Amino acid sequence: MLQAYFDESGIHDGAKVCVVGGFYGHQRAWRKFEQQWSLILTDYPELENRGFHAKEFFGRKERKRVGAYEKWTDDRAGKFLERLVQAIMRNDITPIVFGVFVNVTDLNVSRDPGEALRVLADLQES
Numbered sequence: 001m002l003q004a005y006f007d008e009s010g011i012h013d014g015a016k017v018c019v020v021g022g023f024y025g026h027q028r029a030w031r032k033f034e035q036q037w038s039l040i041l042t043d044y045p046e047l048e049n050r051g052f053h054a055k056e057f058f059g060r061k062e063r064k065r066v067g068a069y070e071k072w073t074d075d076r077a078g079k080f081l082e083r084l085v086q087a088i089m090r091n092d093i094t095p096i097v098f099g100v101f102v103n104v105t106d107l108n109v110s111r112d113p114g115e116a117l118r119v120l121a122d123l124q125e126s
Contacts, residue, residue, distance in 0.1 A: 003030050010102065021097035023088065033091035040083050052084065 006022030025033070041047050046068045056067040057077070065072055072080075088095075 001027050003027050004096075010099075015102050017099055018102055019097065019099040021095070023093045023095050025091065025093040029091045029093055033087055033093050036087040036091065037084065040080075040087060044080065057081075 002024055003026070004022055004024035006020055008018065008020045010016070010018035037052075041052065050068055057069055059066045064070065065077070069077065
């Protein structure tokens with residue numbers, strides 16, 4: 001049986017794009033993955049009872065790390081992230097993402113796919 005975990009972004013008022021992303025895999029792969037993920041987190045006491053939250057990990061205030069990661073060096077953060085990514089890859093957990101324009105008529109996009117890509121690039125820069 002397959003199991004999946006997803007999260008969304010862009011469901012708030014005024015959002016121009018809605019994106020849903022996550023991972024899926026067989027239950028046995030998830031069990032093995034979750035054991036490895038938990039083991040990795042035990043090497044980082046500052047994450048005890050918190051777990052990993054990408055929003056905080058990648059978050060910045062005045063270009064500095066925040067929360068549990070505020071004292072981490074780039075090297076420590078890079079090694080930590082690499083361990084998490086390797087756990088995903090080792091266990092056949094597959095990433096999946098999908099995005100849609102919330103209101104295509106507001107974007108005035110023609111049928112030209114290049115125009116749609118330009119609109120997405122503009123949204124990313126704003």
